[in-house]
Amino acid sequence: MTRKLLILFFLGFGFYYVFFFDSIDASLKMVFKLIPMLLLIGLAFSTKVPIKAPYYWLISIGLIFCAIGDYTLQWFIIGLSFFLIGHVFYIFAFQSTNVSTTPTYVKILLVAYGLFMLVWVAGSVFKSGDTILAVAVVAYMSVILMMGWTSFRTGSSLAIAGALLFIASDSILAINKFMFPVAYSHELIMSTYYGAQFLFMLSITQYFKIVQKPK
Template identity: 45%
Template sequence: MSSKILAITIAIMGIIYIFLIPHDPVGIKIMFKLIPMLLIILFASVQPPGLPKSYKTLIILGLFICMLADGLIYWFIIGLITFLIGHIVYIFAFRRIKKNTIPKWAAALLLLYGLIMIIWIAGTLWTEGEFVLVVAVVLYIGVILTMGWHALQTGNRFAIIGAILFIFSDSILAINKFIVAIPYEHALVMLSYYGAQFLFSYSIFSHYSSTRNNLLK
């Protein structure tokens, strides 16, 4: 199956899951939720690897772990821990293709975002006596900020945009769960989440292309 056909299929299956599959039964919902991720993993596996090849391996591993987390998120803490592991794997992947230092303005925005989210979400949970969740949320925010930080250092626009979308998706999910209901939360979370994973998979090809072009020069 060609990459273009795979990309179209991913988009179609993602739209079917987000907009057409009912919440019950849960088993069917989870199955359709995982199909786009399986296709994204397949898409990543057929991309020409960049240098080093470990980047492709780590991206695929991160995709697989996030796919597991998609099903486990119905048991929130277990799913959260699994997503945390996925972010850590992405951090190691982005470190393999690190090119630049992060711009000061981007570093400031990431740190400001983290501070706001900790005060808003962790602070709210603290006042409610949810101390275990406070620790989990603070740790998670720290890890996703680190993931975004390393993505920015790659200079790979697909990895960077993917990381921003992943942070956005997690933020909407957390705000909706702990603070206030957000209209169209499910669609916002899943569209940005699938988009992030697809861009991570496509960054494998992007890195390959840029490396090849540099060699040709």
């Protein structure tokens, strides 16, 4: 099966799960949710690169943990933990690169946004009395913002865009779950989520093209 065909399958199944969710039988919803991620994992591991450097392996492993998180998110804390591990692998992937640096204005924006979300969302969870969940939310927010921060090291526009999409996806999820219902939350959360993972997979090729360019 060619790489282009796998990408077409990913786009097709992803589109179907995002926009035709209500038409999927309840017993098959998890299957259709996982198919796009399994296709991305296959695409990541089949990416042809000159050497299997850390970036290749770490992004691919991160996708695996996020796929497990997709399934286990029905038990929220467990799913959150697997996603957190996936983000840690993404951070390691980005930290293994040294193509560029994170602009100061990006650092300021990420810190400001992180503080706002911590006070607003995590603060609300703390007030509800669920301390364990609140601590988990704080840890997760901190890790995903660090992922966004370190993505700029890659010099890859795809990795950076993917990290920002992931932050957007998880922000919408948190607001929808803990603050107030967000209109079209499923479509917004899953389209940005699949988009982020797709860009991370594509960034493997882009990163190796960047580092191979003559200086």
